[in-house]
Amino acid sequence: MHINAQELYVSTEPASNMAAGSIGVRLNTKIFSMKYESVYAVRFDPEVMFGISKKLMVHINAYTSNMYQQHLRFEGTSLYAKYRFYSSDDIQTHFRMAAFSKISFINNPQQLQVGNKFYNNDEIDLDGNNSGLLAGIVATQLLHKLALSSSAAFENRWNNLDASKLPAQSSKAVNYTLSAGYLLLPRVYTNYHQTNFNLYCEFLGSSSLDKKSYYIDAAPAVQFIFNSISRLDFSYRTQLFGNMQRLTNNNFLVRFEYNFLNVFKNR
Amino acid sequence: MKKIFLSLMIILLALITNAQAEKAQFQASGLTCSMCSNAINKALKTVPFIESINTDLNKNLFEITFKKNVPVDLDAIKKKVEDAGFSIAKFWIVADFKNVKIDKEEHVAVGNFNFHFMNVKQQTLNGEQRLQLIDKDFVSAKEFKKNNAYTSMPCYQTGTMAECCKSADANLNASNRIYHVTI
Numbered sequence: 001m002h003i004n005a006q007e008l009y010v011s012t013e014p015a016s017n018m019a020a021g022s023i024g025v026r027l028n029t030k031i032f033s034m035k036y037e038s039v040y041a042v043r044f045d046p047e048v049m050f051g052i053s054k055k056l057m058v059h060i061n062a063y064t065s066n067m068y069q070q071h072l073r074f075e076g077t078s079l080y081a082k083y084r085f086y087s088s089d090d091i092q093t094h095f096r097m098a099a100f101s102k103i104s105f106i107n108n109p110q111q112l113q114v115g116n117k118f119y120n121n122d123e124i125d126l127d128g129n130n131s132g133l134l135a136g137i138v139a140t141q142l143l144h145k146l147a148l149s150s151s152a153a154f155e156n157r158w159n160n161l162d163a164s165k166l167p168a169q170s171s172k173a174v175n176y177t178l179s180a181g182y183l184l185l186p187r188v189y190t191n192y193h194q195t196n197f198n199l200y201c202e203f204l205g206s207s208s209l210d211k212k213s214y215y216i217d218a219a220p221a222v223q224f225i226f227n228s229i230s231r232l233d234f235s236y237r238t239q240l241f242g243n244m245q246r247l248t249n250n251n252f253l254v255r256f257e258y259n260f261l262n263v264f265k266n267r
Numbered sequence: 268m269k270k271i272f273l274s275l276m277i278i279l280l281a282l283i284t285n286a287q288a289e290k291a292q293f294q295a296s297g298l299t300c301s302m303c304s305n306a307i308n309k310a311l312k313t314v315p316f317i318e319s320i321n322t323d324l325n326k327n328l329f330e331i332t333f334k335k336n337v338p339v340d341l342d343a344i345k346k347k348v349e350d351a352g353f354s355i356a357k358f359w360i361v362a363d364f365k366n367v368k369i370d371k372e373e374h375v376a377v378g379n380f381n382f383h384f385m386n387v388k389q390q391t392l393n394g395e396q397r398l399q400l401i402d403k404d405f406v407s408a409k410e411f412k413k414n415n416a417y418t419s420m421p422c423y424q425t426g427t428m429a430e431c432c433k434s435a436d437a438n439l440n441a442s443n444r445i446y447h448v449t450i
Contacts, residue, residue, distance in 0.1 A: 006300055019306035020350035054350045089297030089354035090407055092327070096297075142299065183300065189324030192305050228305035259302075261309040 006181035006198040007140055007147040010221035010233045010253065014149050014179075015096035015140035017057045017084050021264050024049035026257045032067065032248040036114045041067040041248070043075075043128050055084045063128035067247070068108050075128050076106035076161065082138075094142045100153070102126050102134040107161040110169070112247050122170035122211050123246040124157045132157040136175070149179040155206075169245070170208035178203045196225035204237070208244060215242030221253075230258040286377045288339050288362045289395070295327045295348055296356035296407065306351040314343055338379055341446065345404055358405040360448070364392035372418060374432050374439060381445045383432070386417040398448040402426045414447075423447050 007014040018024055028045040043065035050058045059080040066072050079102070086097040104126035111118040126132050136153025157171040185197040200221040207214040221235035238250035295307055301324055311320050311329070316337040321330040333339050341360070348355055362378065369375055370389040375382050385401065400406075401414050403426060415423065420431040428443045439445075 008300065008302065017352050019310065019352055021310075022306070054352055087297070087354075088408070089356070090409075091294060091296045091356045092299050094297035142297070144299075189301055191324070192301055192308070192322075194301065196301060225300070225302055228301040231302070259306075261306055262313050 006183045006196075006200070006223075007142055007149060007179075008198065008223065008225070008231065009149060009179045009181060009202060010200055010223060010235045010255065011202045011204055011219040011237065012149060012151060012177045012179050013082060013100065013138065014147075015084060015086075015098040015138045016094075017055065017082060017098070018049060018051040018259070019261055020051045020054045022051045022259055022261045023263045024051075024257055024259045026255055028061075029254045030251050031253075032251040034067070034248055035246065036112065036117070036119050041065060042072075043067065044072075045128065057082050061127070063106065065128055067129070068112060075108050076104065076131070078102055078104035078106075078126055092142075092144050095139070097137065097139045099137055100135070100151075104131055104133075105161060106131045107163075110160055110163045119247060120169040120245050121247045122208055122213055122244050123206065123215070124155045124170060124173050124208075126155070129247075130157050131160045134175070147181045149177075151175075151177045170211040170213070172209040173206050174209060175204070175206045177205070192228040196223075196228075198223040198225070200235075202235075203240075206244070211244075213242070213244040215244045215246065216240050217242075219253075229261075230256070232256055285367050286362045286364045286392075287335075288333055288360055288378055288380070290333065290361040291331045291339075291341065291344060291359065292361065292397075293329050293331075293344070293348075293358040293405075294356045295329065295353050297353045298327060303351070303353065307348055307353060310347040310351050311344065314347060316340070316343075341380075341400065341405075342444070349404070354407075355405050356407050358400040359397050360400060361395060361397050364394060364396050367392040372420065374445065376439045379440060379442075381428070381432075381439045381442060383418075383420070383422060383445050383447045384449065385414065385423070385447055386449045396450070398450060400446055400448055402447050414449075417449075418447075 026047040030043045032041045034041050045061055045063050047061045061078045063075040064072050082098050082100040084098040088095045124130050126134055134153050134155045136151055138151035140149040153175045155173045179202040181200045183198050186194045202219040205216040217237050218240050219235050219237035224232045233255040235253040304324055316334050316339050318332045318334045368391050369384045371387050373384050403411050422429045422432050422445050428445050
């Protein structure tokens with residue numbers, strides 16, 4: 001009997017890619033507890049993923065939320081690409097490295113307005129809050145009992161679409177993550193239809209390069225995998241340390257993912 | 268008419284051939300999860316010469332049964348595994364042999380394959396036998412390096428026919444691909 005590692009991380013991406021020629025669809029729903037309002041904001045984020053080749057995959061996201069106003073409103077889109085450039089596999093272990101980049105076009109206001117007050121947001125969030133560009137490197141080590149993954153990325157915030165001028169808030173940051181995952185169930189595999197239950201612990205940090213502020217969040221997560229083809233993730237993300245001016249310090253994520261294998265021919 | 272003729276030829280060829288590949292077994296590396304394994308499983312199902320697939324999910328072992336009298340391309344299996352995002356750690360071919368003489372560094376046409384036997388004793392193969400394919404990317408990188416000690420012939424590096432193969436045997440199949448195997 002042994003415990004297997006899992007690297008289907010919830011808050012980050014591993015260095016491994018999805019199967020070439022396959023398409024994955026996700027519905028991500030995030031519920032934010034807003035720091036300056038006694039309300040929860042919600043963001044819906046459908047995502048389509050393409051396994052272009054064994055080394056290259058691409059994600060496209062579209063964001064809709066009520067974070068900056070009472071009603072749901074379409075906020076924009078993002079494009080993410082990941083290229084696996086190093087892979088060393090052995091039986092039930094591997095070490096892989098990938099480079100990734102994300103570009104985001106968002107039309108939200110640059111600041112949050114609550115009554116007559118305006119709040120800055122130094123947290124650069126390309127998942128719906130800000131337009132910008134991110135580029136980084138991720139390394140994933142799958143050992144028999146432990147899957148560890150770590151990434152570092154440089155993030156550059158741009159003016160949001162339709163926003164006239166960037167207010168005095170952070171526009172450059174370095175993000176860093178550390179993730180670990182375990183397969184709890186099943187103890188022994190018998191077929192592809194068994195439901196898998198995975199446990200994750202992820203740490204997500206960011207340091208602003210122009211405001212000298214930072215945060216480190218913890219994002220524990222649970223994951224169910226059904227029929228080896230779809231998954232359901234739940235994660236709670238909350239700030240552990242930090243002094244960054246943020247609009248929200250914690251959120252709850254629910255994600256459903258379904259994969260369509262061998263949809264198109266790859267090179 | 269042409270189709271019938273072709274099928275007859277294939278059946279005839281199978282009858283006179285000295286061996287018939289029945290199955291392949293391999294261990295995939297770089298994965299532990301059933302979702303990953305399923306990606307390999309589903310990719311293999313699109314391969315035309317594969318009849319059925321059995322999987323041991325705990326050891327990531329796959330057993331493939333080939334369709335009878337359909338040409339088998341072992342590199343196509345490797346490509347499917349790699350496209351799913353993983354690698355092959357070990358790969359075996361199970362074939363039914365009829366009086367096939369082998370020796371180390373011998374090049375032998377076995378059914379539709381050209382085999383280069385490495386690290387074996389001189390013997391005659393009969394009945395069902397399991398050969399391990401030790402070409403690049405059919406074993407771990409570490410193992411491939413180790414196996415270099417068993418041959419000085421350059422065809423092991425590329426898996427394609429070189430001068431070393433041509434002088435060795437004139438009765439090989441027309442295919443340029445030479446699979447390096449051991450027992």
